Amino acid sequence: MAETTAHNHDHVAGWAEYAAGRIKAAGHRRSSARDEVLAVIAAQECAITARDISSELARNGSEVGIATVYRALELLESMKLVQRVEVGQGVARFEPSMPDGDHHHHLVCETCEELVPFEDEGLERAIDRLAGKLDLKITGHDIVLHGQCSNCAN
Amino acid sequence: MAETTAHNHDHVAGWAEYAAGRIKAAGHRRSSARDEVLAVIAAQECAITARDISSELARNGSEVGIATVYRALELLESMKLVQRVEVGQGVARFEPSMPDGDHHHHLVCETCEELVPFEDEGLERAIDRLAGKLDLKITGHDIVLHGQCSNCAN
DNA sequence: GTGAATGCAAACTCTTTGCATGACT
């Protein structure tokens, strides 16, 4: 499992365009504010907060307000174009979600609070098996590991 | 849902006393406010919010303020006497944690938002195996399933 | 008596919403 981290940009390539298309197709108008938000989300490595997006926009001279960021995220989440990730810091994080259902989870570094994505087939299988055993309908799952990232482990 | 409730109290039996002892041993003073919070936490079935605790206290005629509830929870969490559980509703939930490391996770019903606890050995094993594979130090994990509880499944 | 714990209220953070203005089709 050495390839746990190196993958993100590939999956996300074209996400902004894809999302813009889906949004248009769903009957929503195209706007530069939304495009800017899409661009920032697409460029990120891992799940980011609304505030992250907003400051990144501000840093680029954009005048998009934070309310618009939240509204864009709300729309994107409702269309399953982003996935909301909460890791217990009291803030919601979001990351692009592609239709191919690329599936990963996160480790939260207890020292620097950074998020490290990982994926594991064994874990997904264990969840599938569990879903069969429980007599509950399971539609999704989130797994959050707590620990130390490679930077902070030393 | 008479089934799911029955087993929890066994695990939690004596938790309030145990926690009170640990708190005392750590050099903190004993107070009736803290005792009342401990009692409410011990009596709960699943992870509850600070507000839940506060209203339960109020219902019993207690005058413990919500700030005290938060401060008690902060202390308890720092001593690992409670575990914080966040399931993406924007609220922190807490549940008693025993030293024997009784370990369960939660399903969040997408319809009624209720929490259903579950445990699964296979899942725990998958996480242990994963911990071996990743070159990250893993100290804990949270798993949240999304789906329908037995009440809402119909 | 001393200092920790409490209660209240104010402050803070994250998120949502109302409303007038501006922009896309």
Place this chain on the structure above:
DNA sequence: AGTCATGCAAAGAGTTTGCATTCAC
């Protein structure tokens, strides 16, 4: 032109903090 989308500011929810008072030791 008709709406949808935006930006601002205000409102809400959850949580934390400052400070005077109370209470445990």
